[in-house]
Amino acid sequence: MRGVRAGSIQSAVRDAMTAAGGLECTSIDLGVSVATLSYGTSVDEARPGGLGVNYLDRLGRMHCAAALPLAQHFAMLAGGVYQPLQISGDTATDIHTVTREFSDVLASHAEAHSSASDNPDDYTVQEASAMIKEVDELIAAAARLKAALLPKAGA
Template sequence: MTRATIPGTIQEAVQACYDAYGDQKDIALDLGIAGSSVSYGTEVQEIRPGGLGVNYLDRLARMKAASAVPIARHFAALAGGVFQPVAVDGALAADVHQLTREFSDVLALHADAHSARSRDPGDYTPHEARQQIREIDEMVTAAMLFRAQLMARAEGQGGAVAAVPIRGSAR
């Protein structure tokens, strides 16, 4: 059962985490906690804000990574940033050439959006903005994959990349 939550709250993020994980009965079973505790994670009240314990959220995310995304987005937004998942599965073609190609796509779309071919050459139309967001996401992904490969080499791991590490002052 999905509980109504207030947008931008931890309860909304926890509900999105639950939705990404699956059925709330499965969540309770997989975490080994009562269904009422799972339900309490999205309860909006004045006495104590809801929210599932961070340890439980960590366990859910480790069991199903997609359930970590809503929580990451929530805290990234509170910190004034954004969270962009980066897939590191499959063949890694994230080298400087891929990054350059993706940046070129961003520039080309920007030029098209501000040309006479656009319905609003002075700005992005909603459609152009959505296209540009997709292109920027692809460029950011290429940059993060390239960064992950460089980090692996800097740490003496060769080209092996299991995750995209962001740590220390290298940000």
């Protein structure tokens, strides 16, 4: 596949095709030639549409892993982040899990700003990394709770 700029839609499309098994597997799955797929990852002002959202949608439906780089790309453009959820079995994460994860965030924050820290006025690299992990776990727990509540609310 072509060399592309990191963070570009071409990069997201390339990563999606890689997640689906590569250019040839994607070609077979979508019924589109390898040349067309390769062309779809180029930056071309004569045909700025690229591969096309319908093909990307179909690829994401066939291979969930292919949807991930696309979701991350568009979330970034919208000023956010995409946080994949590991949902299996019962999705009804209760409020106790959210509370426990929030407690972990508070504990990490307190530890980072305690006298035991190398820099009690700010986060060290290690403390920031640990805090990000705890915040990610809190976000995931809250999102799982929301996912369980949406059908109950008729959404």
